[in-house]
Amino acid sequence: MATVRLIYFDGRGLGEGVRFMLAACGIEFTDIMLEERQEYEKLLEDGKLLFKQVPLLEIDGLELVQTSAIVRYIARKGGLYGHSNEESAKIDMFYEGTRDFFSYFLKIGFQDPTEVLERAKSKGLSRYLPIFDQALKKNGTGFLVGSAMSLADVGLIEALLSVTEYFGEDTLSDYPSLKAFNTMMVSQERIAAFLKSPQKKGGNTDAYVATCRKVLELDI
Structure with missing residues (x-):
């Protein structure tokens, strides 16, 4: 069993980007699914959730929360964070854009x-598709930054797959x-394997939404 553990829900949400990054870096992990409020409260009691939020990633003896911090750690560990401070800054910039998208x-x-979906179509697609299309065209390598896959590209393919x-x-x-980027990324060996695996989650089901509301006591 993999020693890396991702504690989240049996659905996409904020955990899916972490799963994508782990897969892209070839890091095996175990999904631990929260199902009951008591499980979440136990994590709080044990001091594992610094900001009282999930996902939580247990890796290399660390207990990491805050999704952006988690994926950046994975990206650095897996060599998907650029080869210079300049590249890392550009990767950060594009990755944050993919999160907005x-x-x-x-x-x-x-x-x-x-x-x-109407908001996504009228506001999200019209805004972000041209931006990322032009960025890819300008860079000219097939990737957003440099000549190899990075955190930014993994963030973008996650968004495009929802589109x-x-x-x-x-x-x-x-x-x-x-379009070419989408075709290329889903053909990447590790990404392709992840997309076919049970660790890739489907859309937000009623059961997933109900569990999130119950465990986190959400009022949305």
């Missing part, structure tokens, strides 16, 4: 799906650099 899809199931899942692959037809 992906945030349009996080509330599916927690709010009316039709309204969420194509909910709106169809034709959505990328007017963005040739993004």
Whole structure:
């Protein structure tokens, strides 16, 4: 059994980006699924959740929370964080942009799906698809930064997979650099294996939403 453990829910949410990064870096991990409020309270009592939030990643003797800190640690460990301070800064910039983009899809199931997807289409797609298409075109290597896959690319493919899942692959037809990027990334050996594995989670199900609300006592 892998010694790396990801404690989250049986769904995408903020945990999916962590799963993507672990897979992209070839790091085996075990999913620990929160199902009951008492499990979450036990993590709090044990001092494992510094900011009273999940996901929690246990790796290399560390207990890491805050998703951005987690994925950056994984990226550095796996060599997906650039080869200079300049590249790392650009990777950070693009990665944060992918999080803004992906945030349009996080509330599916927690709010009316039709309204969420309409906002994603009218505001998210129209804003971010041109930005990332031009960035890929300008860099000219197939990747957002440098000539190799980085944290930024993993963040972007996570967002694009939600785009194509909910709106169809034709959505990328007017963005040739993004379309080529999407095809290339899903063909990467580790990414392709992850997408076929049970650790890749489906869309936000009613059961996932109900569990999140119960465990975290959410009022949304």
